[in-house]
Amino acid sequence: MIYFALIFAFVVIIAEKGAALNKQNAGITDLWTETIPLSSASVNLCGNLITVIPRGYFVNLTNLFGIVICNNLISDVEDFAFEEMDRVVNLKLQENKLSTVRRHMFR
Numbered sequence: 001m002i003y004f005a006l007i008f009a010f011v012v013i014i015a016e017k018g019a020a021l022n023k024q025n026a027g028i029t030d031l032w033t034e035t036i037p038l039s040s041a042s043v044n045l046c047g048n049l050i051t052v053i054p055r056g057y058f059v060n061l062t063n064l065f066g067i068v069i070c071n072n073l074i075s076d077v078e079d080f081a082f083e084e085m086d087r088v089v090n091l092k093l094q095e096n097k098l099s100t101v102r103r104h105m106f107r
Helices: 002-017
Strands: 019-022 040-044 066-068 090-092
Parallel strands (some): 040 066
16 A cells, blocks of 8 residues: 555656656667657656666756666666766666666766
């Protein structure tokens, strides 16, 4: 029940703060080919072919509360890839090929 309440609260926050970008199962291989609108509150990139989360990709996306990049081929998250992402409360990277998580990914 608590899990449901947290998900519901997250959805309400997203709805109040901005739009959701859904690029699920879109065949994306490189994040730099995708543009995320600055007003986006959440991004869903599950089920693609992304291999790397590069530093600087999420820069200036200050409205983001949720980033979901599960079920891809991610083997590397560059240092500082999630720099200045202070508002993100939901980050999902499961079902990828990550073998280590480094402290500098999330500064």
